[in-house]
Amino acid sequence: MSRHFCTREDELLDALERGYVAPELNAHIETCTPCGELYRVAGALLNDRAHAMAEVVLPSAGTMWWRMQLRRHREAQAAARRSLLIGQAATLLVAIILITSFFGTRITAGVRELAGSVPTDTLMLPALALLAMAIFVAPIAGYVVTRQK
Numbered sequence: 059m060s061r062h063f064c065t066r067e068d069e070l071l072d073a074l075e076r077g078y079v080a081p082e083l084n085a086h087i088e089t090c091t092p093c094g095e096l097y098r099v100a101g102a103l104l105n106d107r108a109h110a111m112a113e114v115v116l117p118s119a120g121t122m123w124w125r126m127q128l129r130r131h132r133e134a135q136a137a138a139r140r141s142l143l144i145g146q147a148a149t150l151l152v153a154i155i156l157i158t159s160f161f162g163t164r165i166t167a168g169v170r171e172l173a174g175s176v177p178t179d180t181l182m183l184p185a186l187a188l189l190a191m192a193i194f195v196a197p198i199a200g201y202v203v204t205r206q207k
């Protein structure tokens with residue numbers, strides 16, 4: 059299917075957007091098939107847009123101001139939370155580095171001694187694995203719960 063073009067289609071679109079089609083252009087629409095189709099399709103779409111714009115109910119200025127204040131307040135809260143999270147992460151990192159540098163060898167020796175003293179019978183292994191998982195998961199769960207507020 060081939061489509062024929064007319065050089066006056068842009069002019070017709072401009073006229074339809076303005077809402078006024080000059081009589082001379084109107085006469086051209088009657089004789090030109092592409093412009094006639096464009097007039098029907100674009101005219102219907104533009105009419106639909108005009109009706110939709112007319113039916114929009116804008117909220118009052120006070121309501122819009124209140125919504126903007128609320129949005130600005132929420133954005134400020136989110137920015138503060140991000141900054142706080144970065145500060146907490148940096149503090150935690152520094153604390154881990156300091157603890158590791160000061161007590162690293164003692165902690166390692168203590169963990170080895172503790173691990174050596176644990177009875178390794180098959181009944182205790184699942185309980186130890188569960189305890190280790192709880193120790194690992196508890197801080198993450200706490201973080202997730204406090205972050206959702």
Ligand SMILES: [Zn+2]
Nearest residue numbers: 064066090093
């Ligand atoms: Zn035409």
